Amino acid sequence: MSWMDILRTAFFALRxxxxxxxxxxxxxxxxxxxxxxxxxxxxxxxxxxxxLVSGLGSQRLDISGAGGQGGGAxxxxxxxxxxxxxxxxxxxxxxxxxxxxxxSLRGGTQAVNGENNxxxxxxxxxxxxxxxxxxxxxxxxxxxxxDYSGANKKVILGETVRQELFGDDSGVGQTIRIGRVPFTVxxxxxxxxxxGFGQDQDDLVVVPLETAxxxxxxxxxxxxxxxQQVSVGVDDAKNLDTAQAEIEALLRQxxxxxxxxxxxxxxxxISQIVATRTATTNLMSKLLGAVAGICLIIGGIGxxxxxxxxxxxxxxxxxxxxxxGAGPTDVRRQFLAEAMLISLIGGAIGIAIGAGGAVLIGxxxxxxxxxxxxxVVLAAAFSIATGLFFGYYPARKASLLDPIEALRAx
Amino acid sequence: MSSTAPAVAPPVIETxxxxxxxAEGTEAEVVALRGVDVQIARGEFVAIMGxxxxxxxxxxxxxxxxxxxxxxxxxxxxxxxxxxxAEALATLRREKIGFVFQGFHLLPxxxxxxxxxxxxxxxxxxxxxxxxxxxxxxxxxxxxGRASHRPNELSGGQQQRVAIARALVxxxxxxxxxxxxxxxxxxxxxxILALFKKLRDDNHTVVLITHDAHVxxxxxxxxxxxxxxxxxxxxxxxxxx
Numbered sequence: 001m002s003w004m005d006i007l008r009t010a011f012f013a014l015r016x017x018x019x020x021x022x023x024x025x026x027x028x029x030x031x032x033x034x035x036x037x038x039x040x041x042x043x044x045x046x047x048x049x050x051x052l053v054s055g056l057g058s059q060r061l062d063i064s065g066a067g068g069q070g071g072g073a074x075x076x077x078x079x080x081x082x083x084x085x086x087x088x089x090x091x092x093x094x095x096x097x098x099x100x101x102x103x104s105l106r107g108g109t110q111a112v113n114g115e116n117n118x119x120x121x122x123x124x125x126x127x128x129x130x131x132x133x134x135x136x137x138x139x140x141x142x143x144x145x146x147d148y149s150g151a152n153k154k155v156i157l158g159e160t161v162r163q164e165l166f167g168d169d170s171g172v173g174q175t176i177r178i179g180r181v182p183f184t185v186x187x188x189x190x191x192x193x194x195x196g197f198g199q200d201q202d203d204l205v206v207v208p209l210e211t212a213x214x215x216x217x218x219x220x221x222x223x224x225x226x227x228q229q230v231s232v233g234v235d236d237a238k239n240l241d242t243a244q245a246e247i248e249a250l251l252r253q254x255x256x257x258x259x260x261x262x263x264x265x266x267x268x269x270i271s272q273i274v275a276t277r278t279a280t281t282n283l284m285s286k287l288l289g290a291v292a293g294i295c296l297i298i299g300g301i302g303x304x305x306x307x308x309x310x311x312x313x314x315x316x317x318x319x320x321x322x323x324x325g326a327g328p329t330d331v332r333r334q335f336l337a338e339a340m341l342i343s344l345i346g347g348a349i350g351i352a353i354g355a356g357g358a359v360l361i362g363x364x365x366x367x368x369x370x371x372x373x374x375x376v377v378l379a380a381a382f383s384i385a386t387g388l389f390f391g392y393y394p395a396r397k398a399s400l401l402d403p404i405e406a407l408r409a410x
Numbered sequence: 411m412s413s414t415a416p417a418v419a420p421p422v423i424e425t426x427x428x429x430x431x432x433a434e435g436t437e438a439e440v441v442a443l444r445g446v447d448v449q450i451a452r453g454e455f456v457a458i459m460g461x462x463x464x465x466x467x468x469x470x471x472x473x474x475x476x477x478x479x480x481x482x483x484x485x486x487x488x489x490x491x492x493x494x495x496a497e498a499l500a501t502l503r504r505e506k507i508g509f510v511f512q513g514f515h516l517l518p519x520x521x522x523x524x525x526x527x528x529x530x531x532x533x534x535x536x537x538x539x540x541x542x543x544x545x546x547x548x549x550x551x552x553x554x555g556r557a558s559h560r561p562n563e564l565s566g567g568q569q570q571r572v573a574i575a576r577a578l579v580x581x582x583x584x585x586x587x588x589x590x591x592x593x594x595x596x597x598x599x600x601x602i603l604a605l606f607k608k609l610r611d612d613n614h615t616v617v618l619i620t621h622d623a624h625v626x627x628x629x630x631x632x633x634x635x636x637x638x639x640x641x642x643x644x645x646x647x648x649x650x651x
Contacts, residue, residue: 005531016519320515323476324529324576325504327497403476407511 001330010337013310024306025346027299028386031292032347032379036354037361038288039375044368045281049274059237060132061244062268063087063230063251081226082264087251088126088230094250097243099235100128103227105212111157111205112177113165120161121204122178124212132233135206140172140187143208147186151210155183159191159202178205181215244269284367296382299346300390307339307394311401318398319406332399339391340384347383351376420488422583422615423450423473428482430468442468444638445482450617452583455610457618457626459644460635467588469635470619474509474586475502487583504533508577510587514569516561516576522548523557526575533580547575551605567598574605578614585609588619603628 001009014021065082088103105124110117123129130142137156147154155178162171171185192201207216209227234243244267251265311318318331326334355371362369430443442465450456460466471477472484475491478499484491487506494502503509516525527544535543548554551571561569570590577585587606591599606616607628618629626632633640634647641647 001531002534004537009531012519316515317517320517321528321532322500323474323503323509323515325500325532325580327500327532329497330500330532404471407515 001326001333006330006333006337007341009334010341013314013338014341017310020306021342021345024302025299025342025349027295027302028343028346028383029299029350029353031295031299031386032350032383033354033357034288034292034295035379035382036351036371036375037357038285038292039378040354040358040369040371041281041288041361041367042285043372043375044362044370045278045285047370048368049278059234059240060270061232061234061240061247063232063247064228064266064268065264081221081223082255083227083230083251084223085225085227087254088227090250090254091230091232091247095232095243095246097234097236097239097246098232100132100231100233102126102129102132102231103209104129104229104231105209105217105227106229107212107216107218109179109205109216111161111165113171113174116165118161118164120158122212122216123204123206124209124216125206126209128233129206129231132231135192136190138188138190139170140185143186148208148210151208151214153181153183153211153215154186154208156187156189156206157185158189158204158206160200161203161205162188178207179216183207240269281367296386299343300386303339303342303387304390304394306342307335307391308397310338311335311394311398315401315406315409318401319403319409322401322403323407328399331401332395335395335398336388336391339395340387343383343387343391344380347380347386350383351379354379421449421485422452422487423448423617424483424485425449425472426483428469428472428484429480430465430472430477431480434480442638443472443479446638446640448633448640450615452615453610453613455606455616455618455628455630457620457629457632458635458640459620459623459626459632461621464635465638466619466621466635469640470586470588470617473584473617474507475499500532504529504580506582506584508574508580508582508585510570510573510577510585510590512589512592514561514566514573514593516569516572518561521558521560522553522564522572522575525561525572526579529576529580544575544579547578548572550578551575565598566594567601570594570598570602571605574602574609578609583615585614585616586619587616589621590618591620591622591625599625 063083083103085103088101091098092101102125104126107122109120109122111120127143127145127148138159140156142156143152143154146152155176157165157171165171165176166174170188172187174185175182176185177183189202189206194200213222232243232247234240248263248267252263255264257263321331355376358369358371361367425446425448428443428446429441432438432440432442446469458466458469468477472479473486475486476499478492478494482492486502489502489506491499491502517528520528523541523544526548527540530540530543545554545557548557551574553568553571553575556564556568561572564572574585574590585606590606591602594602603625606618610616610630616629618625620626632644633642634644636647636650639650641650
């Protein structure tokens with residue numbers, strides 16, 4: 001028989017027993033729904049991580065004073081300012097893999113333009129900071145060398161702040177106040193949108209590091225030349241570990257840390273952040289994967305069971321079909337097609353339920369979800385494979401029947 | 411024995427020393443056929459009679475290409491079946507044999523037309539031709555007006571006509587009927603037998619298996635099975651040791 005004939009015959013056979021067919025496909029429905037949700041969450045997480053990595057840069061290291069971003073025991077107050085311009089300069093000159101290096105300070109403030117004001121964060125940075133963080137200028141220009149060395153009161157606005165202060169205007173060349181200090185707007189940043197953790201990345205103003213030190217920092221204890229954080233852009237992602245080791249050795253030497261003593265700084269690597277984030281969603285994914293696997297096996301066994309019953313029930317029909325000229329191959333294909341059709345229809349329903357479930361998970365939980373066509377194709381392939389695998393044995397059994405005995409059966 | 415066969419055209423069924431042994435070499439060994447020679451020409455209407463256990467069902471299964479002989483030769487329309495596998499036997503049944511059973515064996519969920527058209531699928535007849543061909547044979551058995559009825563909406567005689575139409579749809583040279591009137595009242599049975607005679611006149615070969623002498627009377631020739639041997643008349647069978 002042609003494939004069209006086989007599918008038509010299978011369809012009519014299933015329709016004749018539709019309630020049983022529907023119940024049989026239940027296992028596949030649940031299994032495929034779980035597959036869809038699992039893959040959606042997995043892909044959502046992957047996309048989020050990709051976004052995080054591209055936003056922060058996969059080739060960067062961040063060094064902070066140990067007290068600042070608490071890793072392990074909290075150290076003495078002074079160690080919060082354990083990094084300074086000398087460290088930045090040393091990394092720049094002595095670590096060959098460090099392509100970009102920038103020290104930075106940051107804090108919260110108010111930015112005011114006439115009647116408009118915005119609560120935001122300031123960042124005091126050096127020239128490489130823009131490259132490390134992949135910030136592009138939309139209007140105006142970056143700071144020039146003189147702005148950095150002369151601690152000029154110039155500012156570059158993030159998109160959110162620009163919008164709040166100037167609405168549709170770029171604001172370049174105008175004067176605003178940050179805290180109580182007047183600044184000239186040198187440029188604006190291109191929007192980056194929401195970050196990997198859902199925060200607004202565009203809510204900031206950027207000023208030269210020295211300017212921040214003299215005009216914006218409110219810290220009483222800050223020693224001269226101190227920085228809160230040093231960001232390093234490494235020339236190649238595969239040199240990340242080498243660069244990290246070199247920086248650690250350099251800083252321990254500069255800070256005169258005895259062998260065995262704790263560092264007074266922390267080097268953070270983007271891959272560590274990613275690893276934590278991945279671990280949580282991986283657990284969820286594995287759980288759903290296990291559910292999917294178990295359901296598909298149970299569903300498949302259900303199909304096999306029903307197909308075996310069906311072969312026994314329809315033994316006379318099989319005998320008759322053989323008598324009128326159906327060969328073993330024809331019979332095997334027919335029963336295989338029925339098993340496949342059950343699981344394919346189950347798969348289609350499962351895809352619908354799974355997609356709906358994924359959308360609900362995306363809406364009502366903080367798990368990231370992403371649905372695309374490859375998931376659907378994958379799920380359909382899974383359901384067909386289930387039907388083929390578990391339908392083969394009953395179909396083979398039917399094809400090996402002796403037509404004489406099958407015709408004689410009651 | 412050659413005097414009884416017309417022997418102008420080559421026989422459509424020819425067996426030589428056909429033997430069938432079940433469970434050969436074990437204690438349960440049963441010799442069902444002990445060397446059967448038979449020739450049936452195209453256009454003949456032959457009845458094979460015999461009590462149950464005589465081997466007539468075994469002979470029918472062999473002639474119908476449902477089984478292969480233990481030894482001896484069977485040429486079905488010129489094709490030697492003894493070495494064929496299950497797949498090749500199915501092809502041979504599709505092309506050479508039309509079966510009619512006592513219990514009709516119609517598929518209950520299908521219309522009469524779909525039942526008749528069913529073998530065409532296995533013969534890979536183009537879909538476009540199937541409807542017309544099935545309808546034509548339904549008309550040939552006098553049921554053109556019942557094409558869309560399901561088997562349970564038809565009388566026993568009508569169901570058997572549908573089954574005969576199904577047997578005819580691939581135009582096989584041999585029509586093999588196993589107790590075709592066994593489930594019918596005698597008047598309907600006569601109608602079915604008349605239909606077989608008409609088919610014989612249209613140059614179909616009809617082989618009728620029955621235990622009923624009245625039914626066998628309608629055939630041109632009656633062969634008798636007894637204890638695994640085939641005789642050419644009841645007298646021969648009774649005279650045998």
